[in-house]
Amino acid sequence: MSSTTLFTTPPMAATPATPSAQVDRLALLIDKSKSINHLLQIHAALVRRGLDHHPILNFKLQRSYSSVGQLHYSVALFNRTQSPNVFLWTAIINAHTHSGLCDQALSYYTQMLTHPVQPNAFTLSSLLKGCTLEPARTIHSHAVKLGFSSDLYVTTGLVDAYARGGDVMSAQKLFVTMPEKSLVSSTAMLTCYAKHGMLREARLLFEGMDVKDVVCWNVIIDGYAQHGYPNESLFLFRKMLGQKKVKPNEITVLAVLSSCGQLGALESGRWVHSYVENNSVGVNVRVGTALVDMYCKCGSLEDARKVFDVIEGKDVVAWNSMIMGYGIHGFSDEALQLFYDMCCIGVRPSDISFVAVLTACAHSGLVSKGWEIFNLMKDRYKMEPKIEHFGCMVNLLGRAGRLQEAYDLVRSMEIEPDPVLWGTLLWACRVHNNVSLGGEIAEFLVNHNLASSGTYVLLSNMYASARNWAGVAKVRSLMKGRGVEKEPGCSSIEVNNKVHEFLAGDLRHPKSKDIYLMLEEMNCWLKANGYIPKTDVVLHDIGEQQKEQSLEVHSEKLALAFGLISTGPGSTIKIVKNLRVCLDCHAAMKMISEITGRKIIMRDRNRFHHFENGSCSCGDYW
Numbered sequence: 001m002s003s004t005t006l007f008t009t010p011p012m013a014a015t016p017a018t019p020s021a022q023v024d025r026l027a028l029l030i031d032k033s034k035s036i037n038h039l040l041q042i043h044a045a046l047v048r049r050g051l052d053h054h055p056i057l058n059f060k061l062q063r064s065y066s067s068v069g070q071l072h073y074s075v076a077l078f079n080r081t082q083s084p085n086v087f088l089w090t091a092i093i094n095a096h097t098h099s100g101l102c103d104q105a106l107s108y109y110t111q112m113l114t115h116p117v118q119p120n121a122f123t124l125s126s127l128l129k130g131c132t133l134e135p136a137r138t139i140h141s142h143a144v145k146l147g148f149s150s151d152l153y154v155t156t157g158l159v160d161a162y163a164r165g166g167d168v169m170s171a172q173k174l175f176v177t178m179p180e181k182s183l184v185s186s187t188a189m190l191t192c193y194a195k196h197g198m199l200r201e202a203r204l205l206f207e208g209m210d211v212k213d214v215v216c217w218n219v220i221i222d223g224y225a226q227h228g229y230p231n232e233s234l235f236l237f238r239k240m241l242g243q244k245k246v247k248p249n250e251i252t253v254l255a256v257l258s259s260c261g262q263l264g265a266l267e268s269g270r271w272v273h274s275y276v277e278n279n280s281v282g283v284n285v286r287v288g289t290a291l292v293d294m295y296c297k298c299g300s301l302e303d304a305r306k307v308f309d310v311i312e313g314k315d316v317v318a319w320n321s322m323i324m325g326y327g328i329h330g331f332s333d334e335a336l337q338l339f340y341d342m343c344c345i346g347v348r349p350s351d352i353s354f355v356a357v358l359t360a361c362a363h364s365g366l367v368s369k370g371w372e373i374f375n376l377m378k379d380r381y382k383m384e385p386k387i388e389h390f391g392c393m394v395n396l397l398g399r400a401g402r403l404q405e406a407y408d409l410v411r412s413m414e415i416e417p418d419p420v421l422w423g424t425l426l427w428a429c430r431v432h433n434n435v436s437l438g439g440e441i442a443e444f445l446v447n448h449n450l451a452s453s454g455t456y457v458l459l460s461n462m463y464a465s466a467r468n469w470a471g472v473a474k475v476r477s478l479m480k481g482r483g484v485e486k487e488p489g490c491s492s493i494e495v496n497n498k499v500h501e502f503l504a505g506d507l508r509h510p511k512s513k514d515i516y517l518m519l520e521e522m523n524c525w526l527k528a529n530g531y532i533p534k535t536d537v538v539l540h541d542i543g544e545q546q547k548e549q550s551l552e553v554h555s556e557k558l559a560l561a562f563g564l565i566s567t568g569p570g571s572t573i574k575i576v577k578n579l580r581v582c583l584d585c586h587a588a589m590k591m592i593s594e595i596t597g598r599k600i601i602m603r604d605r606n607r608f609h610h611f612e613n614g615s616c617s618c619g620d621y622w
Helices: 019-032 036-048 055-067 071-079 086-098 102-114 121-128 133-146 152-165 168-177 183-195 199-208 214-226 230-241 250-263 266-278 285-297 301-310 316-328 332-344 351-364 367-379 387-399 403-412 419-431 435-447 453-465 469-481 512-528 544-552 555-566 583-596
Strands: 490-495 498-503 573-577 600-603 608-612
Touching: 019 036, 019 055, 036 055, 055 071, 055 086, 071 086, 086 102, 086 121, 102 121, 121 133, 121 152, 133 152, 152 168, 152 183, 168 183, 183 199, 183 214, 199 214, 214 230, 214 250, 230 250, 230 498, 250 266, 250 285, 266 285, 266 490, 285 301, 285 316, 301 316, 316 332, 316 351, 332 351, 332 367, 351 367, 351 387, 367 387, 387 403, 387 419, 403 419, 419 435, 419 453, 435 453, 453 469, 490 555, 498 555, 512 555, 512 583, 555 573, 555 583, 583 600, 583 608
Parallel strands: 573 600
Antiparallel strands: 490 498, 490 573, 600 608
């Protein structure tokens, strides 16, 4: 260890001081030290003065070494200390916990008990900060035995440990019995509820908190975003902006941009972008990538590319977001070019990169290119394809009508096919009217309890297309018997920074009367231009007129009608649908884009459709 002088000014020995004052001064210097070099100088001074075994100075020095990332110095100092007291044991345990070395922290705790030194409340709370569920349960029993079970720090640590470990009931039971609830314990419980989708409980707790910091706001906003309630997430964000003492940070922005992307709320996303640039958040790689993802999902590739091009130090996640954006919009050439550009500059593609570029191939029917990319993944990058990559290939082959090739690929897989992959193949059978193979797959899924609601709907679709109403009735009976419910179609549109949602036949909107008047006008336009409704997509054995009426009130048509009466002539209309757009609505959108001179952008479950001048960017291939 260095024996250099502590300061360039005259040394401390030049001024007489009592041993107590000298210890106090050295302790203060240790507390203020922020660099390893300064700590080493102080340590050298302790050795020269014979104070290197002083318990208080030893404790402070050990703790400071770990705080500047020099854990090995802390360990060396601790190992040379004779008969360390509870504070030194706690300090070394806490240092390892903060460094993410929880197993080592538990090992020190075990050694401490064998010496024997009795832990205090801070020992237990330090251990709990990083330990997993089973050790937490053991520490809980120790806390009860040692009389610390009611200590605020220990109880808060236990709530947090149970919450992180997924034991919601134990966390909740402890939390409700706490006589005093700190902001930290409330946040731990709030995080537990939000993580496990218990949003009602999370909201009740959140609203009841007297003090809410930015962490609490982030937890509740992100909880709604992650569990499919983006509208509520944005509502809470706007409410947060009205708080004088709380300012959004990077975590807030990431959650809110995710919500904007889910909703396709472009104007709200642009506002958040402006907020980021005009406040202290800043556009780093993470925020930039979230912006790219949001703009792609909101239908604005131009904005996405502008952000992508100015991100400094782009990582593979940023590249993946832009490639996937091009892919889901059907711009396969741009997606492939960007993929090759990424590889050329030395950014190694991840498994998500290959999902993104294979998705682009699938949306454009590039079968040969898809196989080339799939083989590149295995041969050049030595990456074993995952279920998602096989799913992309099945999707690509199935869309191209190469059903047998897709089926053979599934059967040759070493990975067990999941319901999503089978569903992809089943959908291809539906598109290409291969009722025989589709029925075989559906029967397999149903018999092995792998069928989702979508499986039943697809099978029903196939029977309905073949006018096999007995088959449709059988599927519906199966669904009813097994408690399976069809996911309702829902379409949303953003107008004046507010997102409006519609279900089929919806009458809840305040402007329903005007919307249905516009629907009638739209139908007149379509009929005048020779449009014939595609009634074969209606899955009920009813009359033709009833089928036409059923098609007229699909959720995307209601959203389009609202967009036409709520936005200026010539402006683009953007619609988001949770399911695949039906053949009738797709054909109607093409014709209405030509009649009105409007560009209509629709995002459905599979991809984006850009309707303009009577045609769609998907080339009727979706």
